[in-house]
Amino acid sequence: MKIKLFCCMAAVAMAFTGCAKKPTFFVDPEWTEKPTSVTVEFTKPMVENQDDVKDDLEEYADNFSAWFKAELTKDLNLVTKNSVAFDVVEVNASDLVHEKDSIQTVEFNMMKPMAMDGEGYYLVLSNVNFSRREDSYENMAYSQNVAQNGYGAPANNSMATAGPTIADNGLWLYADYAYYSAKTGNRVAFGHWNIKSKFAYAMTRGDWEKCVLALVKKTLARTPILKNK
Template sequence: MNNFSDWYKAQLETNLGSQTNGVLYSVEKVSMDKVKFEAAAVNGVNIKVPKVEEMDGQADVYLVVNDIWIGRVESETTCTTGGFNAGGGLGMGTTCTQDKDFTGKGNYAYYDAKTGKRLGYGDFEAKSGYTFAVSLSDWQKVVQKTVSSVLDNTPIKK
């Protein structure tokens, strides 16, 4: 792999293959100057819905994924009070933990390749929890969950 884009593309291909039934597909990286955006609402919030300017008429459907952000997110802190202290007596010690997620976010849209009509769109957020360091498997889980989320409510999902 030469860079992150190549790795991500390969992961998308692997996950599309394992999460769909008998669908012929290809994954390609498209230059940003060939993508335009339309505003559309998801749960009352406007997002930028991506659309490729030119689509291959040989294809039936295009799935466009864009505005991908991947990184660490620290969320909700949970604290518990009570229990025994280290000396064996009763104590009111407090223990706090913070959830740590390796997260991928982005926007996507499906298009009829022949007419250019938008068939569906949305945003996704895929998470993989970690404790100390993010591992390769965390990266892979985020892509797997991304593909699963993007395929939800479609007839091609296994």
């Protein structure tokens, strides 16, 4: 019923905007209580190229989870201005219950703690993956220039001479997440994020930090956690 309500609201929004975007998250509209405490559980984050960790986070080359935990803790406290008590812990995927849900035609994967204590909330981050990638896409300025002026006659546009494609280098962070009420055991929010920190020449520690901060901000957004912070 709650998912249907969300879809109806999305449909109304689409009618005004004239475009349809795939949903990436859901927050139960009945979740209005600002938590005083949140237990954050995360499964071991995966890194596509371990050499990147050695280059940028040398002291964590053999324990990337420790860096991820420290960044999560720092950013959660930063974004909430220490208004919520967070307990961040790494857990094994085998100790969680795998669940699926969907919004419209988009399916989401998430994990739920087998047991939850107290009356606070739980946030579970799963399928966390860091990947350095190069994405290529069509250079629209170049294509429009060719169409208007023909080959060999570039317009006064620096992008028009950059070639038919543009390549973006970036560090990508993928993650699934879900919030649960310890009191009721119900899931109150969930989603999936694809986050990218672009870099021109070389990846640095700052790119890793930007990705985690963006993940924290997106995961907290539109939840009562940020009420009256």
